[in-house]
Amino acid sequence: MENILVIDDQEINIKVLRILLEKEGYNILTAISGEDALKIIENSCENYISLILADINMPNMSGFELCEIIKTNEKYQNKCKNTPIIFISALANITNIIEGFEKGAVDYITKPFNTKEVILRVKNHLKIRNLQAELATYNEKLEEKVKEQIEKIEQTQMATIFSLAKLAQSRDDDTGKHLERVQTLCKYLSEELAKNSKYSHIINKEYINNIFHASPLHDIGKVGISDLILLKKGKLTQEEFEVMKTHSEIGAKTLEEVNENYKGNAFIEMGILIARHHHEKWDGSGYPCGLKGNEIPLCARIMSIVDVYDALKSKRVYKEAFEQEKCIEIIKENSGTQFDPDIVECFLNISDKIYKTWLELQD
Numbered sequence: 151m152e153n154i155l156v157i158d159d160q161e162i163n164i165k166v167l168r169i170l171l172e173k174e175g176y177n178i179l180t181a182i183s184g185e186d187a188l189k190i191i192e193n194s195c196e197n198y199i200s201l202i203l204a205d206i207n208m209p210n211m212s213g214f215e216l217c218e219i220i221k222t223n224e225k226y227q228n229k230c231k232n233t234p235i236i237f238i239s240a241l242a243n244i245t246n247i248i249e250g251f252e253k254g255a256v257d258y259i260t261k262p263f264n265t266k267e268v269i270l271r272v273k274n275h276l277k278i279r280n281l282q283a284e285l286a287t288y289n290e291k292l293e294e295k296v297k298e299q300i301e302k303i304e305q306t307q308m309a310t311i312f313s314l315a316k317l318a319q320s321r322d323d324d325t326g327k328h329l330e331r332v333q334t335l336c337k338y339l340s341e342e343l344a345k346n347s348k349y350s351h352i353i354n355k356e357y358i359n360n361i362f363h364a365s366p367l368h369d370i371g372k373v374g375i376s377d378l379i380l381l382k383k384g385k386l387t388q389e390e391f392e393v394m395k396t397h398s399e400i401g402a403k404t405l406e407e408v409n410e411n412y413k414g415n416a417f418i419e420m421g422i423l424i425a426r427h428h429h430e431k432w433d434g435s436g437y438p439c440g441l442k443g444n445e446i447p448l449c450a451r452i453m454s455i456v457d458v459y460d461a462l463k464s465k466r467v468y469k470e471a472f473e474q475e476k477c478i479e480i481i482k483e484n485s486g487t488q489f490d491p492d493i494v495e496c497f498l499n500i501s502d503k504i505y506k507t508w509l510e511l512q513d
Contacts, residue, residue, distance in 0.1 A: 152276055153198055155179045157187045157216070158205040158238065166263060167203060167238075174269060184211030188219065191229050197283075199233050201276055203259075206239040206246065213237055214253050221254040232283055234275045238263075308363050315366040328460055329366040331511045335456045335504055336365040342496040343452070349492075352448060356416065361449050364421040368428045368453055371401025395437050401425035423447040428454050431488045443490075451490045455481065455497055458488070463508055474505050 154176050156167045161182070168178045179199070181187035191199065202220075206213035217235050220226045234256040239246065242260045250258050257271055316329055340361050344353035372380060375397050379390045386394060402425045409418045427441060427450035434442030446454075462480060465471040472480070478501055485494040497504065 151175065151177045152200040153177045153179060154272070155181065155187060155190060155199050155202045157181045157184065157203065157208070157213070159183060159208045160205070163205065163238070163261070167268070170263070170265060170268060171272065174273075176272075183208060184213070184216035184219075187216060188226060191220065191226050194229055196229055197232055199230060200279065201272060202230070202233055202235045203238055203272075204235060204255075206237055206241060206250070213239070214249060217250075217253040217255055232279055232286075234279055236271065236275065311363070312366055315370050327511050328464070331460050331508060332365045332368070332453075332456055333362050334507050334511065335459070336452055337362045338500055338503060338507065339452050339456060339493065339496055342500050343493060346492060346496070349448070360417045360420045361424075361452065364417055364424055364449070365453055365456070367401065367405065367421040368424050368457065369397060369401065370404065371397035371399065371425060374400040395429070398426050398429055398438050420449050424450050424453045426450070428457055430454070432490050433487045436488075446490075451493055455489050455493055458484075459497075459504070460508070474501075 152175075154171055156164055156171075156178060157180075158164050158167075159182050164180050164182070168180065171178055179190055181190055187202075187204070204213040204216055208216075217237075220230050220233075220235065235254060236257040236259055237250045237255050238259045238261060240261040242258075247258050256275055259268060259271060312329070337358055340353050340358045343349050344358070375394060379386065379393055382390065402422050405418055405422045405425055409415065409422060412418060424447075426438065427447055430436035430439065430441045430446045430450060431454075432443060432446070432451075434440050436446075459477055459481065462472045462477040463474075478498070481489065481494060481497060485491045
């Protein structure tokens with residue numbers, strides 16, 4: 151049943167409208183002043199009042215003032231978000247009508263009442279209100295379905311990209327679950343770093359989500375490195391190492407070509423930064439650009455420490471896996487030279503969590 155609030159300081163007008171509208175099956179709430187009407191609205195549930203009929207000339211608070219409060223005060227606005235207001239008055243001059251519309255009313259009925267006019271106007275505005283509510287509900291459901299589809303597409307894209315990164319890494323038979331570990335550890339380290347006020351305005355949920363998905367792209371450029379160098383059993387010569395170093399630019403340029411077709415994709419843009427700069431060092435001695443300190447993108451600085459830690463913890467043809475204590479010692483020793491001291495501090499804060507995660511995802 152539709153609930154209609156009738157506001158008029160004249161009891162006879164309320165009685166006439168009550169009789170008229172109750173015959174049409176509506177439930178009628180009444181108030182003899184603007185103040186009483188606001189109390190009724192305040193104590194009602196959201197959207198409980200379907201329509202308001204308000205007199206203009208009332209003592210203390212006019213219908214115009216009441217309408218303005220309902221439309222602008224959040225306390226009442228939320229309760230009557232979709233409630234149309236129709237003014238009723240013996241004043242039928244154009245100035246009053248225009249002011250009524252300016253205050254947010256949808257219609258204007260003059261006294262004395264014409265029975266058919268009142269019923270038709272009320273029915274029409276309730277019909278419009280209900281259609282608007284149905285449309286809003288439909289749009290919400292449609293928006294939710296679109297969101298679900300977008301999420302499915304994004305998940306498929308992420309899975310495909312991860313598979314390609316995994317394929318690139320598979321050329322190195324020692325990689326194992328390196329990418330899975332890198333993803334998780336970058337996420338944990340970013341979450342811890344976000345607690346630092348220096349980075350809290352940079353690292354948000356989107357940033358953490360992006361670094362989780364972009365970090366596996368760090369070595370994708372290795373697809374452009376010869377097997378003779380990539381799979382060499384033993385230490386690389388200086389010349390071979392110079393070739394190996396080009397993987398960072400190869401990976402970044404490959405992702406830049408993707409970004410040309412999908413501009414504004416924060417995940418790809420972060421992937422470019424990570425691929426190009428994850429071998430930069432805090433003191434400027436890294437490659438390919440020799441960036442120093444905060445010149446190095448934050449995501450690449452996070453990736454750098456995670457990548458080195460995983461390499462230290464992993465067994466390779468040229469080395470045994472290091473114990474956790476030794477890894478921590480090496481990372482601490484390189485704070486301020488290879489690694490960002492702030493990130494090293496965060497790493498040490500959660501070193502137990504990092505070690506536990508590494509064990510869970512070890513090869």
